[in-house]
Amino acid sequence: MQETAGAIRTRARAALRRAILDAALDQLATTGADGLSVRQVARQVGLASSAIYRYVPSRDALLTELILAGYDQLGEAAEQAEAGCDRGDLRGRFAATARAVRSWGAAHPHHYALLYGSPVPGYAAPEETAGPASRVPLVLSGILRDAAVAGAPPPPRPGPEPDSGILEPEVLTTVLAGVAPRAATEAVLVWASLFGVVSFELFGHFVGSVADADRFFEAALGSLMDRLALPG
Amino acid sequence: MQETAGAIRTRARAALRRAILDAALDQLATTGADGLSVRQVARQVGLASSAIYRYVPSRDALLTELILAGYDQLGEAAEQAEAGCDRGDLRGRFAATARAVRSWGAAHPHHYALLYGSPVPGYAAPEETAGPASRVPLVLSGILRDAAVAGAPPPPRPGPEPDSGILEPEVLTTVLAGVAPRAATEAVLVWASLFGVVSFELFGHFVGSVADADRFFEAALGSLMDRLALPG
DNA sequence: TGTACATCAGTGAACGCGCGTTCACTGATGTAC
DNA sequence: TGTACATCAGTGAACGCGCGTTCACTGATGTAC
Numbered sequence: 001m002q003e004t005a006g007a008i009r010t011r012a013r014a015a016l017r018r019a020i021l022d023a024a025l026d027q028l029a030t031t032g033a034d035g036l037s038v039r040q041v042a043r044q045v046g047l048a049s050s051a052i053y054r055y056v057p058s059r060d061a062l063l064t065e066l067i068l069a070g071y072d073q074l075g076e077a078a079e080q081a082e083a084g085c086d087r088g089d090l091r092g093r094f095a096a097t098a099r100a101v102r103s104w105g106a107a108h109p110h111h112y113a114l115l116y117g118s119p120v121p122g123y124a125a126p127e128e129t130a131g132p133a134s135r136v137p138l139v140l141s142g143i144l145r146d147a148a149v150a151g152a153p154p155p156p157r158p159g160p161e162p163d164s165g166i167l168e169p170e171v172l173t174t175v176l177a178g179v180a181p182r183a184a185t186e187a188v189l190v191w192a193s194l195f196g197v198v199s200f201e202l203f204g205h206f207v208g209s210v211a212d213a214d215r216f217f218e219a220a221l222g223s224l225m226d227r228l229a230l231p232g
Numbered sequence: 233m234q235e236t237a238g239a240i241r242t243r244a245r246a247a248l249r250r251a252i253l254d255a256a257l258d259q260l261a262t263t264g265a266d267g268l269s270v271r272q273v274a275r276q277v278g279l280a281s282s283a284i285y286r287y288v289p290s291r292d293a294l295l296t297e298l299i300l301a302g303y304d305q306l307g308e309a310a311e312q313a314e315a316g317c318d319r320g321d322l323r324g325r326f327a328a329t330a331r332a333v334r335s336w337g338a339a340h341p342h343h344y345a346l347l348y349g350s351p352v353p354g355y356a357a358p359e360e361t362a363g364p365a366s367r368v369p370l371v372l373s374g375i376l377r378d379a380a381v382a383g384a385p386p387p388p389r390p391g392p393e394p395d396s397g398i399l400e401p402e403v404l405t406t407v408l409a410g411v412a413p414r415a416a417t418e419a420v421l422v423w424a425s426l427f428g429v430v431s432f433e434l435f436g437h438f439v440g441s442v443a444d445a446d447r448f449f450e451a452a453l454g455s456l457m458d459r460l461a462l463p464g
Numbered sequence: 465t466g467t468a469c470a471t472c473a474g475t476g477a478a479c480g481c482g483c484g485t486t487c488a489c490t491g492a493t494g495t496a497c
Numbered sequence: 498t499g500t501a502c503a504t505c506a507g508t509g510a511a512c513g514c515g516c517g518t519t520c521a522c523t524g525a526t527g528t529a530c
Binding site for chain 4: 238241269270271272281282285290291
């Protein structure tokens with residue numbers, strides 16, 4: 001079946017768009033987000049700098065794409081790692097997810113920093129990033145929900161629930177549905193702690209105090225899972 | 233007593249140096265570290281851009297000074313907050329320290345990001361920053377050591393200590409002397425978790441999940457202190 | 465008291481650079497009649 | 498089959514900008530004799 005000229009052009013366009021994004025990823029990996037420049041990207045793909053604007057409206061848009069790609073890569077890695085675990089092994093699932101986050105960060109430190117480091121000054125993350133950004137949290141909350149179903153339902157204490165109002169109601173009724181507010185708050189803390197540990201390691205704050213980063217991370221994992229009361 | 237001319241000059245030099253640093257701090261606060269420029273600093277103090285080099289050898293050195301100043305400001309805030317507490321109130325001391333960290337970060341988000349956000353690309357933190365950077369950890373470890381003295385000494389379990397080798401030996405024998413390796417590892421995790429929570433809040437990762445940041449932080453504090461087994 | 469000299473903060477022009485973005489254009493390819 | 502037209506990827510020059518750093522210099526102030 002003969003391919004139409006239009007289809008060929010469309011495909012070429014898409015391929016070049018990918019090449020541009022790959023070049024940008026490449027530069028992010030070596031130079032960091034600040035060093036990312038439209039002109040260098042153009043040089044790398046072998047185009048005039050002005051040609052980039054046929055594919056990407058601005059440098060900021062390019063940054064946005066890198067952020068989206070980062071959250072998606074990281075989310076993908078976490079999801080795959082978790083999916084490879086026995087469903088009943090809640091601790092294994094959590095550990096696999098956390099290790100995937102750490103590994104991805106170690107493999108792409110500048111990219112990780114773009115997502116979880118200093119906000120880029122003068123750049124406001126558009127709403128489109130919210131979805132991909134929540135992939136890792138979604139994996140984690142899935143584990144918690146399974147734990148809430150499997151374990152004894154938390155006994156509703158009398159009186160007003162002390163932790164209500166801390167988290168967004170929408171979160172408590174959707175991603176963390178079935179998880180008691182107290183445990184849900186703890187879960188958000190664990191989430192932040194996990195990234196806190198990974199960031200501290202990648203950003204060099206453990207130099208001088210942690211001697212064996214691998215073992216430290218495993219110990220941290222155990223502690224975090226205990227706080228979530230994951231059985232095992 | 234007549235002041236010598238030399239003394240006057242020296243004082244003037246010091247004052248101008250301070251003015252330059254203040255201008256740099258100012259720009260850091262508004263523009264962020266990337267926006268910091270020698271020429272803008274010069275404009276703000278009313279000097280030719282070349283004159284700055286009589287006071288600061290390079291832009292990188294200026295950055296280093298800002299980092300040092302940041303760690304010192306933050307450390308100072310933490311130390312003062314902790315010093316205002318009843319010595320026996322271990323939980324109060326921890327909470328005061330942690331709240332000081334969060335407050336300082338909220339008041340100086342760009343400065344906080346310079347210290348705890350993405351490493352500045354192409355810039356390696358010189359060793360001089362190690363001292364000031366450890367002021368907050370020192371406050372926290374001081375509380376833990378007091379707790380170790382006050383509480384029952386951890387029973388040395390038979391067999392090899394399972395957590396030895398994770399932290400630098402030097403840390404275990406100095407700042408965390410008297411704290412069992414297991415608890416010390418936990419302490420480092422708590423330290424990273426604290427900054428993880430503060431960073432997540434300041435960098436916007438709680439948008440959409442945490443509704444009441446103040447209450448969340450207090451809840452987090454309680455949980456972290458429980459993990460340190462602080463009595464109260 | 466006066467003069468020659470040294471010190472040193474500060475100047476302003478310049479070097480050489482890279483950047484994001486715009487715009488009128490070329491030239492190849494495909495389409496309509 | 499041939500011709501006029503439309504589409505569109507890509508070009509290259511240009512605009513206007515700000516940057517870090519250097520360097521020969523001015524001019525005021527203090528010092529030595």
